[in-house]
Amino acid sequence: MDTDDGFGEFYRTSRHRTVTVLYALGGDLGEAQDAAQEAYARAWQRWSTISTYGDPEAWVRTVAYRLLVNRWRKIRNGIVAYRRHGPDPHAGPPSENTVALVAALRQLPAEQRQAIVLHHLADLSVADIAAQTNTPPGTVKARLARGRKALAVLLDTTLSEEACHA
The missing domain is CATH 1.10.1740 (Rna Polymerase Sigma Factor; Chain: A)
Incomplete structure (x- = not known):
């Protein structure tokens, strides 16, 4: 049966x-x-x-x-x-900084992007992120550190390229 x-x-x-x-x-x-x-x-x-x-x-x-x-x-x-x-009249187009940030975030590995977004945009603590993603807190901290470092390089490169084209 x-x-x-x-x-x-x-x-x-x-x-x-x-x-x-x-x-x-x-x-x-x-x-x-x-x-x-x-x-x-x-x-x-x-x-x-x-x-x-x-x-x-x-x-x-x-x-x-x-x-x-x-x-x-x-x-x-x-x-x-x-x-x-109609559309929200107060919602203007995204700023150049927002576009650059989103483009840089897309280049990060998914786990690092998730940790950064949850910590900095959703304002979750490391413990909350660890619980939500079923990941040890140490791993979350490592993903945040690596993600921030990669994001800084990506954003610095983006800003440098924009300055060259201006």
Whole structure:
């Protein structure tokens, strides 16, 4: 007997049909797959109850369709709000310094970038970063030190190049 009480088999035999129906209803394969995935996750959490239904696949389809509709509503409401209010009038273009910083951050290894952003932009302590990333505090400190050093070189190079072009 399956350790998942038949959920795995249910998923394997119904997933393609569910995604196909959602794709036909919504016209976006990615959205259909996302909605189906969420619906199956919810079904799995309640499988002891849903497995007793006459048509568990219908339950999944209904939940997935509602998720799809809710996404459409959110998108539509966002567009309506944007049309009504327009872009934030106080939000100007990013400064040259911001553009240079973001470009330099993109060049850092992901772990160093994450440590620097969480520490300096999100204002988290080393202990908080360690807990959030499941990393020892010493490793976080090392990533911060290496990241700052690399960032200083990258920003110095960027500023020197800008001075040459000015």
